[in-house]
Structures are given as structure tokens and as C-alpha cells.
Amino acid sequence: MIRSIAIEHVRGIRNQTFQLDIIPNKPSLLVAPNGFGKSSLATAFSALKANRLDLPKEQFHLGDESLAPKLTLTIKQGGQTFSLIADRNSNAIAGCFDVHVIASRLRAKATKHNMGKFTTATASLEISELVLVQKIPVKARHAYDVTAMRARFGSAGKAFRNLENVLATPGLADGLAGLCGLMDKMEGVRIRNDLGHMTALLQAQSGTADDIRAWASSALGPRLELIDAIRGLANLLTLAASPGQTRIDALLSGLQVALLYLEDKKAFKEACKYFAYVNEKESFEDIIHAFGATWKKVRPVERKGSLVVPFPPAMHISNGQRDSLCFAAELRKIERSFSSREVILIIDEVFDYLDDANLVAVQYYITRLIKKAREKKRNVYPMILTHLNPYYFRNFTFADQKIYFLKKSKPQINKDFRALISLRKDLSIEEDVSRHYLHYSPTPVDIKANFKALGLREAWGDSAKFHEHTEAEWTKYIGESDNYDPFAVCCFVRVQIEKIVHDAIQDPGRQSEYLNTNSTRKKLDFAAASGVDIDETLYLLGIIYNEGMHVHDNVDDSSPIVSKLENRTIRHMLIESIKG
Template identity: 40%
Template sequence: MTLKVIEIENVKGIKKYSFNLDILPNKPSILVAPNGFGKSSFAAAFNLLQANGLVLSGYSLYKNDTANRPRLFIKYQKPDNTIVDLEADESINTIKDQFDCFVINSQIDAKGTGVNYGSEMTINPVILIDEIPEKVKFQYSFKSQQKIFGLNNKVLPNIKFLLSNSKLIKKINENITILTNALESQIQRKISEFVNEVNQESGTSSNLIEWIERNKIDSLNNIDCLSDLAQILYEFNFFNLKAEYFLAGIQIINLYNDSISDFEKACKYKIYELDKENYKSTLKAFNSTWRDIRIKESGKQLIVEFPEFHYISNGERDILTFVALLQQAKRRLKKHSNILVIDEVFDYLDDASLIAVQYYITQFIEEYSMTGRRIYPLILTHLNPDYFRNFTFSKQKIYYLDRRELKVNQHLVKLLINREHPSIQDDVSKYLFHFHTSCINKRLEFRALSLKETWGEGYNFDGFIDTEMRKYLNRKADYDPFAVCCTIRKRIEKLIYGKIVDMNSKTIFLDTHTTSKKLDFAESIGVIVPEAYYLLGIIYNDGMHWKKGQDNVSQIAAKLENLTIRYLIKDVFAQ
């Protein structure tokens, strides 16, 4: 049940890229990539899927060139473990055979023409419901139902209030086959026999209800469909006695039989009213602006209309459009397997709003899981959750789209994994992973842990990481990113150490734990520390730890390949 591969060709900024992911259903998948990588192109490929193919206009094609034909390919492992290849291009779409797809992204649109294009920004309305159903009400008449029932019709409860309950009507509509099957002759005969028996009794309405309660409940429970319908009504706690639920159920079956078409239309409109109120309350809970975020009927559609662009903050805009689009997604994603792509809408939310939208995604996933369906939420972001606590789902899995082929020296991996072993912990941290004027000899301890024995002597380890740094500075493709990170840290500490004059302060500097605290100490005694030394902390700190069960290489390699970071590192080694 995994999305094994997603491949995209000729969509916006992507010429051709194959993502090997193995994404599991019903858990949030965080897809991380730096700005400029092509996350929006990834989302666009899904957003432009239509029933008959992948329909892209000129501006959505790679390099805006109509000769570049678009394609979206998915390799999918089905629940029976068979693997199918699905694809969409301009003429076919086999993806729809397995998946419904929906994209949540920014609704900002640039207006203007010619040189003035982009001078005005607007927030597009979100369509919650494509077509508002016909306004049809239930044609329920208590008097008509009494006439159908017969002599003892006083036993019937008036169910007009019940038919105004939108949640009940939605439940009945979800189980509409109960009413369809209830019209079968055998079931109708049993209901008629029960009605005839009631009409042969005498007494007040209370007497008749009590008689049914004492004598007929077991036989009513054995009438298929009627008992199922009574059970649905019972969940809503409308009446005091079981007999009343069966009598209400008989009236609903009669009402359905009078006009199946009108009954089903009335159900659809009642559900529409329920959805509309739910949309209103949900958006109201998130609307912290002083402007109205309006849900309104426009033509045959129900839409969310936003205020003018400059009247709403980025965070408010993002959360409100997310909530509105998530409601739309619920209506669109109907298959057993569904893909929901969320394109960077969380990256600028405050903590409280972020928690709220993650709650809604969790609830969204649970709804699908509880009904035996599968949802694949693909959340695109440039913020790495390992460093920014922007995503805190309990079952989230992180994927790095910008995967690099750099390979870490396995001796170094083993050292990073064992760095906290009591026999080497203090010495490895102090003398190998940080700058120090002294050298250690831990060959025996390294041998006992099956580590590279020669690295137990610091100058051998320094020789290895220095070689890898030269590869990096000379733009060789086979450098070890973790060794580079270690060399950066030691170089920065060495440069600052060289600026400290007092010998006692030098000793304190060497004995201080963590690079940031070393730099803080140096500044406290008057040493000027370039800001770049602190900024590079996200590089040299990342590369000194190995986290099991995740891609440790891609995230660091992507940072090292950033042009600005390359410049900062080159400047450090030019001093």
C-alpha cells in the first residue's frame, strides 16, 4: 500500500525527476526540499490532473516550451502487494483508476496587464461546493401518515422535528439502501401485519405504546431494514421507548415510498445545509482578522470569499485558505486510495495556528482510516522538522526530495554512532570533534569498539577530515559531508583560539563545551567573533550526530551545496 515512486517530467521547474519515496498511507509524510528545488512544480503536476489527462498551459510547462510534453508517473504497491504503474500525460490518465488527488496551495493571484502585471494581488475565492443541490423539503404530513396507519393512528409520534435534524438525515442518506430494501414485498407485508395488529387493539395512545413495548419489540427487531432504521434513530435519543423508534421508522419508509426522488433530493439539500453550517463554524474558529471571511452562495456554487489582499496577514491568509481547501478536499477525495498534496501553506504560521491545522489533518486522516480508506497526505516544506518544530505529528515520516548521492565514510558513521560510549565519549568530543592543542591516543579503546584504530590518534583523524575539506573546496563530487562539517567546526574554533591572548582564557576556551558557548566566552573577553561563525553552526552541529532510521546525508549535503553557504565556508578557510 505504498507510493513507491513519483516521477515528474516537464512541469514548471522540473525537467525530469524521479522521487523514490515508499510513502505509507494514513500518516503525514513531510517532503522537505530547499527553496528553488521544485516543490511547487511537484504540487502543480498533481493540481493539473484532469480526468482525461495532464492538462498544462504554456506557463506550466518546463521553460514555457510547448515542445516539452508533461508527464506524471506513479509506481504503486496495492494492498495485495501487486505493483502497478500509473501515469498521466496529455492524452491519458490511469492514475484516476486508483486515486483521487487534491492539492492545497496558495490562492494568491497576480493581477494587471503588461508592465503592470503583478501590481495588484488578490486572494482567489475557494469553491467549497461545486453545485448547490436543488432546494427540496421533505413532504411530510402527519395527517397523511395517520390516515395510512389506520384506526389507532394516535399511537404515531409526529416526526416533523426529526426530519429537521440534519445529522440524522445525513446518517439515513449514508444508509439509503435500508430504505430501498424496505420496499421489498416481504418486508412491506410484515410491516402491514404489525400495523393491523395494532389497529385491532384498544385504549389510549399510552396504552397502545405500552402494548407494543411489552408484546411486539422482539418481532419488530426481526423485520429487516425496519430494525436497522430504528437503530439509527435510537442513536439520536429522540424518544423514551423503543416502540416509538419503530413507529417513526415506519413513517420514514412510507415517506420514502411516496416519492423516492423527492426524498433523496430533500436529503441532499439537508446535508448541504449541514455542511454549510459546519464550514461557517470551522472558519469562524480560525478567523482572527477584523474582516469578515464570508461563505456565500454564488450562482450554483458555495464559495469562501476573502477580503482584499492588504487587509489580511500572511499567516491569517494561509490558515484560512488551508481550512477552506481542506473542506473542499473532503468532498473531492472519494476513492479507497487518495493523495492530498499540501504545498508550503504551514511555513509561516504561528505555533498555535500550526497546532490547530495539524489537529485538523490528524482528524482528516482518522476519518479515512476508520472507514477503511487510505489517504496519503504529502506535506511540502522548506523547513526541516529536525531543526524547526513546525511539524509534531506523532506518526509523521520525513522524506528529503533533494537527495544527494554523497556517501559518508562508514568508519566515520560508526564513530558517530559510538561517540557517546563511556570509554571514548569525553576524549572524542574534546579532541577529535572540537579543536584542541593536544593530541590523544585512544587506539586500544577504538580497537575494542571495532572503530578505525588509527583514528584513535588525533592527527590521523585530522588528516582524513582535512582531505575531505580540500575535496569540497575544490568542488570534487566525492567529498564526505560529515567530515567537512567537522573540519568547519575545528577551523572556526582554531581561528578564535588564535585571537585569545591570555593563556588562562585559552585554557577556559578549550575546556568549554559546545562551539556556541566557546564563541560566547570569547566575545565576553573582547574577541570579535564574525556572525558567520554562529550562522555556520547549523552546518557543523548537524554533521556531528547520526540519527538512526532517517536520511542523514541529503539534508546536510543540500546545505553544503548552497551557494551562499559555500561562500561563507570558503571565506573561513581563506583566513
């Protein structure tokens, strides 16, 4: 678990600690308003090098290079808590974590034009190219010769399948490379003696290829299964085997591959490395094709020894297509680079501006990365920086996402108000609370007995007392106090807006019908249809005042509401609307 992240002297952050308790292999959404410092957090992680925190000059806090940057992770593991620190001189984080930061690749570019006596400049947006593979390995193939291999086993060699095409299958390269360690063990005396004896038995056989396979299945199959490398190779090669091949075919093929490896280990590994690269290139091409970018000629190209994706000018590719394509490709890079260390993945300025379809696509790739990490018995910590509150945006659809609000607010929901909102649907109070508490009603109601029976604040059973409380919290809010109840403020605003609109309706019958209309928006629509001039601001503010009518168990509901209420423009809108 990552208990906390502390940052010093990076961009807009002077010294701040984020208490998080982030658990592995679950998407973690770190929510904060724009301007809070999310990108500063991402910058601190992206500045990590193998042996130090190397912050670019323009990213120092206040532009002052004398202020030493520092990143500290507090980790809880096996009941122990310890800190990992990265600064100008060292990086202890690198010993435990591989860190990857994904952000938008859109960059501003200025182009100068020499006009003789003067110079002009034009601005444009460009997309920095994406380096998929930094160094392309040397092209190599397996030095496999089926004729020579069969000759080693005399007449029985005809029973061995030709593996030339199988060994050139890019999808097997990683698996073959992963079995090199087991094949090294075949050089031990016991296994060498066992292989020598089995080879002699094979050389003594005669008959058709099927006859020899039938004999080998019972005479050699169990012995080959006991050799870990051959059993592992047989399992792997079965994935690329032609239909109709039996287990003894797979085991004899495993024997061929093992012998090929032991003849020239270096050449075998170089071939695996090259075919792994071919597989990697094909996977990147599949990703790009999946995002439909081929018509823009967006595709991986080999240039100066690297595999890169150059992009067309920003105006020629959609923002969603660009960001989701880059995102998927970078996750694929991370997936291919899993090491013995855990993985921290910081995602900045990607999720907030995607449409629904692309958002589903990138969530798929995050889910896939987590799955791949688990398969390799690794932990990955995906941290998604966003200004959107996922509770109110259907786009965030991870099955088990965790949400952390970086900006903790002092104003908090009153426990009695939370209890009332939580129990508002209880049949004994539902109708009265909806009509007389959470919406405007010119007549008070007294349901103290019902409140007492439910364990609610008994005095609030008198709706007039409840509205006195919300007005008192509103007074604190407009006085810029830091201890108001944001939910009470939202309730006061909604009730006052409904009252103002109600009073603007001239006909008593229409007023009565207005009071019987459900939901504030429908009330506003009704009033507009009745001839009342409804300011568009009253509709816009629904995003604010309706948010304060819902609570979630074990969740910081106050912080996202307060972040909106503390916005200077929204504060002004609220005050002006209540004034009428």
C-alpha cells in the first residue's frame, strides 16, 4: 500500500503531503479542481531518473533552482511502514518501483519566418512523436536446420516435425526466451546422461514415422515429461502446433528446441529478441488499427534504429483519437517492460477530455494492464489524475475503482444533515421531507415524533427549525467562513430559488400546481411555461444545489461540493441568484 505521497518544491507545490492509502491492482482516481497541482504531482514522478530526481529548470517551485525538489513515498508492507525518497542526489524509489507517467502529447510550436528586415512567427499545435521501441534489435533468425536435426537421430529422425515456421512465430519469442534458464539446467550430468540414453534408443528404431512416434510415446514420453525445460517447451509449442499433433510430437519438438539452444545460446537469444520485437511491432500496429488511425497514415515506422509513431498536424487527427491511441500504445509499452519491481502509473490530462467511446477504450487497456501484472505476479498502481468527480459522471465505469480527493476541505457535512439525507426515503418521512425540507413549501410541518423514532435530530422535526439551520449555514458561507455545512448551503439555495420563482407566479392556482410539481428543474420549466422569465443561471446552478442532496457510505462527499462552492464565479452566481 502507498500510504502517502509527499512533494517539495515542484512547480506549484512548495511542500505538501497527500494521505492516500492506495492499494495495488485497482484504478485509483485522484480528484482535484483545475489549478490545484495535479500536474505538479505528475511532474515530480516524470522527473525520476535511475539515480536521482532530475527536475527541469522551468519546473522548480517559483522558478528558484535553489529550492531542492524532493519526492517521498510512504509504503506499508507486511505490517512495516517505511519511506522511499528521491531528491537531487539519490533515488530510493527506483529500487522498488518502475514509474511511468502518461500525459497529453500535444505541444505548442512557434515557427519563425524571416521576412528580410523583420521576422514574424506563427503558432501551431503539434503532437510529439511516440517512441515505442528505443533500440531495434539486430535482425536474426534461429539457426535451425531440420535435415541436420533429423540426422542426429538416424532413421528415427523422420518422426520429428519441421519447426522452421514455428520458430519464426513472433508470438512464441517471449515464451522461448523465458525458458532459457530451464534449458541451461539441461547441461547437468544427470540430464545429459538421460538425453544420451534416449538418443541412443531413438537411433536404434526403425519403421514409419507413425510407428516411431507410437513407440516413443510410451517408451520416452514419461521420461521427457520429467525434464522441466522439455515439458515447458512442449506446452509452449502446443500453442502453435498444427491440428492433429499429439503430446509426443510436442515433447520431441521441445527436445529439438532445447538441443538448438544448447548448440549456440547467444544466437538463440538474439533470435528470440528479434522475433519478440517483431511481435511487439505487430501488437502496436493492431492497436493503431483498432483506433482507426490508419487513414491518417499514423503507423509505427523504423527510423534511426528506433520504432516510432510520427503524428500528422494536430488539426488532422481528433483529440480523442490521438490521446486514446497514444494512451493504449504507452500501456502496451509498460506491459512489455514488466521487471521484478512494482509499477506506479501516473495518468495526467488524458481522461478528462475523452468522449464516452474513447473513455471505454482506455479503461479497457488499464484493466488489461492490471490483468497482465497479476499474471506476472506483479503489482501495478494506476493513479488517474482528474478534475471530474466520478460519482456524478457515468464515464468512469471501472468495477472496483477507488476515489481520493486531493483537496481536503475544512467545511464538512453536519452529521445530523447526513443522517437526514440518508434516511430521506424512509416511508414515515419521505413525503414530508421532500415537500417541506428539500423543496420550497410556504407552510411548515411538524413531524418531531417521526424524527425521534428514526434517531434523527428531533428539533428538526419542525421544518421551520431546519430551514433556520440552513439559513445560518448560508450566512457562514457568504461571510467566507471555513466551517459551514456545504450540504445545508446547497439545500438553502435550492429552496430559496424555488421560493423566488414561486413568488414570481401571479396566479394562485398556478402557484399551487407549481408546488405539486416534482423536481426543481420541472418546477422551473412549469414557471417558464406560466410566463415567468427564468434566468438561465438558475438551471446552471442545478449542478451545484442538486449535488448536496446525495450522500455515499464511507465517502468524502463534502470535498467535491466545497471545491465548487469555493469557486469565485460560482459563489458570485449563487449570491446574485438568491438576491433575485
